[in-house]
Structure formats: C-alpha cells, structure tokens
Amino acid sequence: MRHRAWLLAAVVLLGLAAWLMARGDDKATSAKKPRVEFPRHPRGPEVERSQRRRTLPPSREVDPSQEQKPRRDPLLTALPTDKATSVVVFEASAIKESPAGKLWLDCMLANLDMDSFEEIEDEFGIDVLEDIDRIAASSGALVVASGEFPSARLDSLRGSRRAYGARGALFEEEGRSPVFGRWGDGLLFVGKDAQAIEAAIDRLEDKVAPAPPVIPEWASYGDAYGVLSADDVAELLEGSAPDIAERLRGAVSQVELHVDASEDVAIVAEVTGPVAADVDDLGKTLGTALSLGRLKAQADGEEQLAELLDLASVSPRNGRFSLDLALPLPMIQNVLGRCRERRKDGEAPGEEAPGGEGGAAR
Amino acid sequence: MTTVLAVALDLIREAASRRWFLALGAGITLLLGVAGFTLRMDVVDGALAATRLFGQVLPTDIRSVDVALRPIFRAAAYVIFYGGLGFGVLACADFAPSLLAPGRIEHLLALPVQRWELLAGTFLGVLGLAMAGALYGAGGLTLLLAVKTGVWTLRPVLAALLASVTFAALYGGMLAASVFARSAALSAATGGALFLAGIVAGYRERLATFFEPGAPRALFRAVTSLLPRVSTLADTSADLAASAPVEALDLASQLAGIAVFGLAAVAFGIWRFEQKDF
Numbered sequence: 001m002r003h004r005a006w007l008l009a010a011v012v013l014l015g016l017a018a019w020l021m022a023r024g025d026d027k028a029t030s031a032k033k034p035r036v037e038f039p040r041h042p043r044g045p046e047v048e049r050s051q052r053r054r055t056l057p058p059s060r061e062v063d064p065s066q067e068q069k070p071r072r073d074p075l076l077t078a079l080p081t082d083k084a085t086s087v088v089v090f091e092a093s094a095i096k097e098s099p100a101g102k103l104w105l106d107c108m109l110a111n112l113d114m115d116s117f118e119e120i121e122d123e124f125g126i127d128v129l130e131d132i133d134r135i136a137a138s139s140g141a142l143v144v145a146s147g148e149f150p151s152a153r154l155d156s157l158r159g160s161r162r163a164y165g166a167r168g169a170l171f172e173e174e175g176r177s178p179v180f181g182r183w184g185d186g187l188l189f190v191g192k193d194a195q196a197i198e199a200a201i202d203r204l205e206d207k208v209a210p211a212p213p214v215i216p217e218w219a220s221y222g223d224a225y226g227v228l229s230a231d232d233v234a235e236l237l238e239g240s241a242p243d244i245a246e247r248l249r250g251a252v253s254q255v256e257l258h259v260d261a262s263e264d265v266a267i268v269a270e271v272t273g274p275v276a277a278d279v280d281d282l283g284k285t286l287g288t289a290l291s292l293g294r295l296k297a298q299a300d301g302e303e304q305l306a307e308l309l310d311l312a313s314v315s316p317r318n319g320r321f322s323l324d325l326a327l328p329l330p331m332i333q334n335v336l337g338r339c340r341e342r343r344k345d346g347e348a349p350g351e352e353a354p355g356g357e358g359g360a361a362r
Numbered sequence: 363m364t365t366v367l368a369v370a371l372d373l374i375r376e377a378a379s380r381r382w383f384l385a386l387g388a389g390i391t392l393l394l395g396v397a398g399f400t401l402r403m404d405v406v407d408g409a410l411a412a413t414r415l416f417g418q419v420l421p422t423d424i425r426s427v428d429v430a431l432r433p434i435f436r437a438a439a440y441v442i443f444y445g446g447l448g449f450g451v452l453a454c455a456d457f458a459p460s461l462l463a464p465g466r467i468e469h470l471l472a473l474p475v476q477r478w479e480l481l482a483g484t485f486l487g488v489l490g491l492a493m494a495g496a497l498y499g500a501g502g503l504t505l506l507l508a509v510k511t512g513v514w515t516l517r518p519v520l521a522a523l524l525a526s527v528t529f530a531a532l533y534g535g536m537l538a539a540s541v542f543a544r545s546a547a548l549s550a551a552t553g554g555a556l557f558l559a560g561i562v563a564g565y566r567e568r569l570a571t572f573f574e575p576g577a578p579r580a581l582f583r584a585v586t587s588l589l590p591r592v593s594t595l596a597d598t599s600a601d602l603a604a605s606a607p608v609e610a611l612d613l614a615s616q617l618a619g620i621a622v623f624g625l626a627a628v629a630f631g632i633w634r635f636e637q638k639d640f
Contacts, residue, residue: 003633003637004633006629006630006632006633007630007633010626010627010629010630010633012626013622013629016619016622017619017622017623018587018588018619019619020616020619020622021590021591021616021620021623022587022619023612023619024594024611024612024613024615024616025566025591025594294426294429310429
C-alpha cells in the first residue's frame with residue numbers, strides 16, 4: 001500500500017509539473033519579438049512609392065547633356081530649397097495605420113474637442129483620413145499637403161480667391177494669416193504669407209532657377225523623414241543641454257531624419273558637418289551624454305527614461321554619425337493613452353492631468 | 363526531515379573525503395583559467411565602449427559598457443547554463459550507483475534510516491554539491507568578466523541558480539534510473555537524454571508545427587508536455603543576464619514546474635526502491 005502511495009505521488013507530481021510548465025509555454029516559446037528595426041535605407045515598397053510619386057515633368061533647365069531627365073516629386077519640389085531650412089515630411093497614409101499614429105490621431109481629436117474628422121470634411125470637403133497622403137512642414141513657414149483634393153473648399157476659410165500661375169490659386173484675406181493655397185487637385189498649401197505659397201508654385205511651374213530639393217528623392221523613406229538645420233536642432237536642445245547645443249551649431253551642417261512607426265517608433269538621425277573631426281567629437285559627446293543619462297535614470301529609478309535611453313546609440317563613421325533612438329510602443333501608449341482618459345473624464349482639451357505629460361515629455 | 367538532511371550532509375562529507383570537491387573545483391578552475399587566458403577583452407575610454415574579443419574590435423557604437431557587453435553576458439549565461447548542466451550530469455552520475463553498491467547499501471539499510479529518507483537525502487546532497495559547483499563556476503566567470511571589463515553584475519550568477527533548479531529535474535531522473543539499474547553509465551545517459559529532450563520541449567510550440575496535424579502532433583505535444591523545459595530556462599537565464607525584460611510569473615511557473623518534476627522523479631525512484639530486496 002505504501003509503495004503505491006509513492007507511485008501515486010509521482011504521478012500526481014508529474015501532472016502538477018506538466019501543468020505548471022505549460023502555463024509559461026506560450027509566452028516563453030513563441031517567436032521572439034524582433035528588436036526595433038531602424039530605418040537606415042529605403043525598402044522595396046518605399047522605392048516603388050518614391051518612383052510612383054514622380055509625376056512632375058523634369059525641370060526645363062536641367063543639364064542638356066543629361067540624356068534621361070529625371071521626373072520629380074511635386075511635394076518635394078514645392079518645398080523651400082534653402083539649405084538652412086528644416087523640413088519634415090509625414091507619410092499620413094502610413095502613420096494613420098500605425099499603432100502610434102492611431103493614438104496620436106486620438107489625441108489630436110481630443111485636443112480639437114472633436115469626435116471624428118467628419119466635421120472637417122463637412123466644412124472644407126477634405127476627408128483627413130482618406131484624402132491626405134503626405135504632409136510636409138518646413139521652418140520656412142510653409143506646410144504642404146499632398147493627396148487627392150478634388151472637392152476641397154478652401155474659400156470657406158478665406159473669402160478672396162486669387163489665381164496664381166498655370167494651376168495655382170491662393171485664398172487670402174487682407175491682414176489675415178495664414179494664407180491658404182492649392183495647386184491642381186493634388187497639393188494644398190498653408191503659408192505664413194502669400195509669398196511663401198507663390199514661391200512654392202513658382203518652383204512647381206519652373207518659374208525660378210531649379211535647385212536640388214532640400215530632401216533628395218532617394219532620401220524619402222520611412223514613415224516620416226526630413227532634414228533639420230543645425231540652428232533648429234540647437235534651438236531644441238538650448239534649454240536642456242546648452243553645451244551640446246553650442247557645439248552642435250559649430251560642428252553640424254544638417255541632420256537627416258528617418259522615422260519608422262510601424263510598431264515601436266524608431267528614429268535614425270544622420271548627422272553631417274563640414275569638419276569630420278568636429279562631427280566625431282560631437283558624436284562622442286552625445287554618446288557619452290546618452291550613457292550618463294541612462295545611468296542617472298537607472299540610479300534615480302526612472303525606469304521609463306532608462307528604457308528609452310537603453311535603445312539609444314551613436315554610431316560614428318567617416319566623419320558623420322548616426323544617432324538611433326527608439327520609443328517603445330507601451331511607452332507611447334502610456335503617454336498618448338491619457339488623451340482618451342482625459343476625454344472620458346470630461347477634462348477640457350489642452351488641460352493637463354495632475355502628474356501628467358510633464359514627466360513623460362521629458 | 364532531520365534524517366534526510368543528515369544523509370545529505372553525509373553524502374557531502376563523503377564527497378569531500380573522496381576528494382570529489384577537489385576534482386570538481388579543479389575542473390571548474392581549469393575552465394575558468396582557460397577562459398581567463400584566452401579571452402582578450404579590454405574596455406577602453408571610460409564610458410565609451412570599444413570592446414575587443416579574441417583580438418577583434420567589436421562594432422564601436424558609442425554606448426555604455428554594460429549595454430555594449432550585453433551580448434557577452436548573454437553568451438556567458440548560455441555557457442554557464444548548458445555547460446553547468448552537462449558538467450553536472452557527467453560529474454554526478456556515479457553518486458547514486460555507488461550508494462547502491464553491494465555491501466554499502468546493506469550497511470545503510472541496517473541503520474535507523476527509512477528507505478525514502480536515504481534516497482531523498484542523496485538527492486538533496488547532490489543538489490547541494492551541484493549548486494556549490496555552479497555558484498563557484500558562475501561566480502568565477504562573473505569575477506573574470508568584471509575584472510576584464512569593469513562591469514560588475516551578479517546576473518550571470520542568476521543563470522547558475524536557474525541551472526541548479528533545472529539540474530534538480532535531471533538528477534531526479536538520474537537517481538530514479540540508478541534505482542532501476544545500478545549503473546553510472548545508465549544514470550549519465552538518462553541525464554543526457556532528459557537534457558536533450560528538455561531542449562526540444564522548450565521549443566515544443568514551434569517544433570509542433572513540423573508534425574502533421576492530428577495524431578502525430580498531439581502525440582508530440584503530449585510527450586513533451588511532461589518534460590522539463592530546459593531551453594526555456596536557458597533562454598530566460600540569458601535574458602536575465604542581458605537585462606532583457608522577463609515575465610516574473612512565467613519564470614516562477616517554469617521553475618516550480620521543473621522543481622516538481624524533479625520531486626516526481628524522486629518519488630518514482632522511491633517507489634521502486636521500496637520494492638527492492640537487497
């Protein structure tokens with residue numbers, strides 16, 4: 001009898017062991033989530049997308065010795081060409097499908113105190129989620145949206161319509177800013193003044209000497225991309241890291257930016273400058289600052305910040321360096337998810353919950 | 363329970379008298395020495411990590427040393443886990459067969475000790491020895507990496523502790539096998555088979571897709587559901603060593619399951635031991 005008790009105990013314990021081990025099976029043995037993928041080069045679909053968008057005929061003043069004149073992307077052509085300008089393009093159609101993009105759209109609606117974008121469609125004839133393909137914002141006080149806008153009614157924003165160029169129109173009112181504009185059915189403009197929009201239409205219609213676009217067509221990959229001038233980046237850092245901001249102004253000529261938001265938000269910033277040694281030094285300073293920041297966050301028990309800096313790295317090469325940053329999706333959910341809660345709690349838009357975004361924004 | 367502990371301590375005393383400790387220590391020290399002399403690893407430039415491994419400079423991303431060295435700690439955890447288990451299976455295969463050797467077992471059974479206490483004490487004693495060896499080996503490797511890189515972390519030691527719990531499951535099977543047939547070779551073979559089958563069981567969900575749906579897949583799932591998930595714990599120990607996030611509840615569940623598997627195997631051995639005539 002006692003012998004059988006041991007056998008019974010063995011069988012029961014084996015069953016218990018199998019149950020306990022099976023509990024962790026699914027998560028433990030499922031395929032591991034890949035590390036964050038940083039957008040370092042255009043992928044196949046992005047190359048196709050870029051080719052498809054080159055609908056603007058080649059510039060008339062292109063070098064005649066060049067046999068095959070390249071067609072151009074109207075949105076990139078419309079943007080200011082001054083190298084000191086910062087320009088960022090958002091792929092609206094890709095971002096709206098991404099988890100982070102959906103949260104951001106929720107936040108946008110919450111801040112506008114709207115339930116959906118239908119109100120905008122009713123008033124201006126633009127379906128924000130379907131009609132807009134890309135939005136480009138430049139520090140030259142010009143925003144360009146590309147997409148399909150056959151039924152856009154900009155005259156409801158500004159009373160006076162003025163035709164400009166072969167296909168352009170401006171919507172303005174004396175003394176009111178911003179000014180709105182359109183070019184054909186595919187481009188909409190919002191400019192600080194009429195000159196900014198006129199200059200964009202001139203570039204599209206070859207009325208000015210052609211200059212290379214500030215974002216080359218081969219660099220239009222990622223869910224958001226662009227170039228930032230040294231002054232604009234330095235201005236961003238002025239408050240939190242004045243020493244780095246000062247060094248950045250002297251060493252950097254341009255920062256090329258690519259963002260992938262398909263799951264976690266991965267950001268790659270390629271930093272270039274006129275003097276390789278200065279750029280190398282700046283890369284080392286930034287890398288060390290990130291490392292020290294991470295150690296401090298760990299020591300202070302700021303887990304979220306430590307996790308963020310954990311995925312940050314600086315890779316120097318040949319007089320330039322690449323800065324990788326990643327925002328894990330749970331962190332974004334944690335920050336942007338508050339918009340939904342705020343709406344549920346009936347808080348006024350823009351009003352901050354106690355202990356709210358300040359910490360997260362950091 | 364006191365008797366079980368007394369038997370365990372007796373086994374450890376015997377191991378000491380047989381210079382088993384010396385051999386175990388020498389073996390681990392030799393491995394650590396080889397690692398220490400062959401691993402060319404220097405971290406230079408303070409917070410800026412430039413790592414050399416076997417004389418080659420690793421990618422020179424500027425990041426903290428502990429982040430840059432995570433792949434090294436991950437690899438160390440795998441070496442400690444799998445190496446420790448393999449070493450433990452071979453080194454401890456002879457304990458149970460020697461306990462059951464003719465002459466000795468009769469003497470032990472003549473003492474006021476119950477049969478189950480004898481087997482449970484042997485199990486505990488061997489686990490104690492294995493844990494001491496694992497901690498010595500992992501501690502030594504951690505110290506070696508810390509001296510060479512300047513990064514002090516006890517995470518590889520955690521890998522050794524997980525390996526020790528996993529070894530409990532393997533040794534339970536080895537002990538039970540020794541009761542059925544007194545052979546060090548069979549004991550080692552059982553440990554080795556459980557070790558390999560446990561690696562397969564750890565990836566059972568992914569491997570199940572290679573089997574035809576229906577009876578073959580269900581059979582594979584049923585068999586592997588009973589086996590200790592060796593590779594799952596190895597991966598978890600590597601994640602822990604590399605500071606990757608680990609689900610605490612899943613880990614606790616796996617550890618408890620593996621420990622209970624060891625107890626089940628010992629209970630099975632005791633059942634057979636109680637029936638035997640010596």
